[in-house]
Amino acid sequence: MPVIDVTEVTKRYAGRTVLDGITFSVEEGEIFGILGPNGTGKTTTVEIIEGLRAADSGSVRVLGLDPITDGRRLKEFIGVQLQHTDLPDNLKVWEALDLYASFYEDPRDWRELLVEWGLDDLRNVRFAKLSGGQKQRLIIALALVGNPRVAFLDELTTGLDPQARRATWELIKQIRATGVTVVLVSHFMDEVEELCDRVAVFSQGRIVAIDTPAELINGVDAEHSMRFSLASDAAEEILDLIRRVPGVASVQRNGAVVTVSGRSDFATAVTSVLAREHVVVTDLRIDKRTLDDAFVALTGREFDV
Ligand SMILES: Nc1ncnc2c1ncn2[C@@H]1O[C@H](COP(=O)(O)OP(=O)(O)OP(=O)(O)O)[C@@H](O)[C@H]1O
Secondary structure, three states, rough: OEEEEEEEEEEOOOOEEEEEEEEEEEEEEEEEEEOOOOOOOOHHHHHHHOOOOOEEEEEEOOOOOOOOHHHHHHHOEEEEEOOOOOOOOOHHHHHHHHHOOOOOOOOHHHHHHHHHHHOOOOOOOEEEOOOOHHHHHHHHHHHHHOOOOEEEEEEOOOOOOOOHHHHHHHHHHHHOOOOOOEEEEOOOOOHHHOOEEEEEEEEEOEEEEEEHHHHHOOOOOOOEEEEEEEOOOOOOHHHHHOOOOOOEEEEEEEOOOOEEOOOOOHHHHHHHHHHHHOOEEEEEEEOOOOOHHHHHHOOOOOOOO
């Protein structure tokens, strides 16, 4: 049974449609990504699932519960990190965890969370004195203190430096490893590609695709290329063999450098041809398609953050 079921949900603000009949489900134990540019209704969707906003129509079930009518019960099973979680500057790390634990009937021992999330040495430090990465670790720990079955993380790494972002990714993987289902709202392609088992791509209040990142990328019909250097005495016939590989659209030679372009996944077949013909190449580079390409192909627009 899916952990989250969203069916035909619509939402309007002041007569403007923000969610236009969205349907998706999230399976137990997965990291499910909600990807889309600013203003496409990602936060609205997540807050409807959390019971913080009401949909205008459609149905939402989380662990079989209606987030509005069963909101009190549901609260015990979900952990929420809101997009702009802020805490009083003077609150110490341990005090924040203690406070959040008091909101739940059956919280985790927050002392364990301090250790797990590398906050033990910072337990007496006030929120305002924490670095961006440390704040983020605390905010994740707060989302987990209720011992949730589903954790919602919204734009978790916005504003973090690359190192802190990567560290946060490892933490999110850790959450999944404990069996908690994670819903991750993001507008970072690399983050979604790295972390998510499946992704819903939002565009203007609709979901235009739901799939694994790899399948979304595979589905892109954009042209891509591979390049390598060939010994100068390599026979021209090799290039003819490569031209016949399915998916290859063109093969160009410029001195030693050969560029192969095409659609679909031709790179593996091309390297097999080279190996079979005992042709040694150097400087092999494959320009892989990315989730950015998939996003542009699906929504027809560049990703603007
Ligand atoms: N309470 C509200 N009243 C009126 N309009 C709203 C309200 N909340 C959101 N909106 C508008 O609805 C649209 C969708 O907002 P939402 O925050 O869900 O998008 P988002 O995809 O999460 O964007 P972001 O990445 O910027 O958070 C936006 O145009 C936003 O301005």
